[in-house]
Amino acid sequence: MKIYIAKDAGYCFGVRDAVNMAYDAAAEHGEVYMLGTIVHNERVIENLDNAGAKVVKKIDEVPDGKTLLFRAHGTSPKLWEEAKKKNINLVDGTCPLVTEIHHEIKLLQKEGRKTIIIGDHGHDEVVAIAAQVEKPIIIANIDEAKKMRKIKRAGIVSQSTQMIENVQEIINVLMQKVYDLRFINTICFPTRRNHEQIKELASQCDVMVVIGSFTSANSKRLTQLSLDRNKRSYQVTSARELKEEMFNNCTSVGISAGASTPDEIIEEVVNKIKKICKNSEGAILYE
16 A cells, blocks of 8 residues: 655644744743744644743733743734833744735735735634734635625735635635735745645545644645545544544555644654554655
């Protein structure tokens, strides 16, 4: 049996950098505080907690003289200003590609356009993007797009991990509602590559396994992309959730993982599949 792993499965560089910053800050200062979970992965959060990286809900919970790490998802200007007024050290773990989205949406507003964000309501990244401008419209799906009133001038950015199919469907609707529409494609390139790889793997393999937390929006999107092309697609958070019956009459398995999934979990899943399927060959990297 062949096992294929998507080359861009797992941590994207933005998440990897933010997690490493958290470990480094905890090692240097004894402990570091984070305003909410740094990534949507339970094991990573537990490991960081053991290393001295603590999750808080409010900046006031960070003791004087301690270090606060802002997450990869981005942070609102209001929270930045609040943090700067306190006697704490600040570490910016914002993904540079998310920072670029903040820059782009502010430019759209300066052009006099109504700003529109294609993304998930309440998602940390979307909340931070929305906080960069005044009263943006957030649209999650085509049904919400159809309900939007007509606008003369508007500009669109998207959450970095959106599916291009969802973005295209929404834009097709908005083109009929906005006279002067400008769209900036802010889906990040690691997401685009991962999406393309899972589409191809799901079409070619008997079984697909997507590794990622069910709290992770991008992991759930990967699973949906896979299910659209292969009904034998399974999302798991760890190797423990793999069952032998998943691989009945199977000659090939494709594996991908969300951007918050660390390498160690991917390796454990690969080893468990090899054990279930009595496969002694190494996994093949799919590019």
